[in-house]
Amino acid sequence: MNKTNILIGLLLLTPLVASAADTPVLELKIKDHQFEPAQLEVPADTKVKLIVHNHDATPEEFESYDLNREKIVSGNGKITLFIGPLQPGTYKFFGEFHEDTAQGSIVVR
Amino acid sequence: MISFGIVVFREVLEISLVLGIILAGTQQVANRWQWIGIGLVMGILGSLVVAVSTDQISELMEGMGQEVFNASVLILASVLIGSTVVWMKHHARQISKHLTEVGEEVTAGARPLSVLALVIALTVLRDGSEIVLLAQGLFVTAGSVTDMLIGGIGGLVAGTIVGLLMYLGIIRASARYIFAVTSWLLIFLCAGMMSQGIALLASADILPMFSAPLWDSSWLLHEGSLLGQTLHTMFGYSSRPSGLQLGSYLLTILVVASAMYLLKLPRFSRTRA
Structure with missing residues (x-):
């Protein structure tokens, strides 16, 4: 363990300290798939x-x-996910159970 | 209901590839079919229970219950598969077919048999619960039951055939080196499951470090493609792996492989369970 490693370790820990309070919250709705x-x-x-939030009566994934995410949202249920930190770009997501209609993307700027 | 059939196919493919490798790898184990059956039944019942409890599971651990549950299933299955590979190497002579008639040897085989059932149950349970949820959703929307059955059975049959072909392929192609080939396939499977489990814990914010992807090979081989999904299931392929994922993958291979080869040393192989 040299000094650089310890320093890198500490830098990696800083987001942990800051994260809890100021994590921005985004909401997404599923309706009619x-x-x-x-x-x-x-x-x-x-x-x-x-x-x-799933406003349909049917479950969705x-x-x-x-x-790199995969999570079931039950009918009329909700889920919470943590995403990022991400590089700028477009990240697609979809509903596996209704892939033909349930499509979306996250644009990171 | 083609889209339903495709989702069923994907989930069944994952199950059947894992089962194909496990079954090819445990060929030498006597009396295994009965335990494989027990594992399948437990897995199907487990899928129903998990599907019905999705909401309750989701709400555990401040909304991270699904990740923690799936990660636990994957990590447990990985540990069981890894220890079975090592165990089989250690007991290769005792569990080989021509010796199984001796009562003592059958007892020696009891350990991987119950583990085998559990691994199969865990494998079926993870993807099976998704099929149950999807089918349940289709019932709610009052789609045609006939369409659903056709799509579901089509997906089930197609997924099973791919797994079966792989099982037969492994056995035929590697007759001479069957033990080495299946051991390594099991080790890759074990490492892939471990890294997926670790990645899930990271996505639940339980293991927050090294989460940035090391590379992006989705342009070359997309995980959603048939080949990509197959390699994901068999070798833990990820198009955007994090350092944690890659690290846990390599570490698992190192640990299981070294345990396997260390146990080959004469002073270890003489000890009996």
Whole structure:
């Protein structure tokens, strides 16, 4: 363990201290097997809390290969996800159970 | 109901690929079919329970229950598979077919059999619960039951065939080196499950470090493609792996492989369970 390693370790820990209070919260709705809004904007290099509300009676699976996420939202239920910190770019997500209509993306700026 | 069939196919494919590797890898184990059956039944019942309890599971751990539950299933399955590979290497002679008639040897085989059932149950449970939820959703929207059955059975059959072909392929192609080939396939499976479990814990913010992806190979091989999904299931392929994912993958391989080869040393192989 040299000094550089310890320093890097401490730098990695700083987001942990700051994270709890100031994590921005974004909300997303599923209705008629579609995401609303279909596009979300997120600041770069920021961890974000995403809450997905399902207004349909049927379950859905929020899935994203770009974000490496996969989570079931039961009918009329909600889920919470943590996303990021992300590099700028577009990250697609979809509802696996209704992939033809349930499409959306997160744009990181 | 083609889209339903496709989702069923994807979930069944994952189950059947894992089962194909596990079954090919445990060929030498006597009396295994009965335990495989027990594992399948437990897995199907488990899928129903998990599907019905989705809300309750979701709400655990401040909304991170699903991640923690799935990560636990994956990590437990990974540990069981890893320890079975090592165990089989250690007991290769005792569990080989021509010795199984001796009563003592059958007892020696009891350990991987119950573990085998549990691994199969865990495998079926994880993806099976998604199929149950999807089917339940289709019932709610009062879609045609016939369409659903056709789509579901089509997906089930197609997914099973791919797994079966792989099982037969492994056995035929590697007859001479069957033990080495299946051991390594099991080790990759074990490492892939461990890294997926660790990634889930990271996504639940329980393991927050090293979460940035190391590279992005989705342009080359997308995880959503058939090949991408197959490699994801068999070798833990991820198009955007985090350092934590890659690290846990490599570490698992290192730990299981070294345990396997260390146990080959004469002073270890003489000890009997």
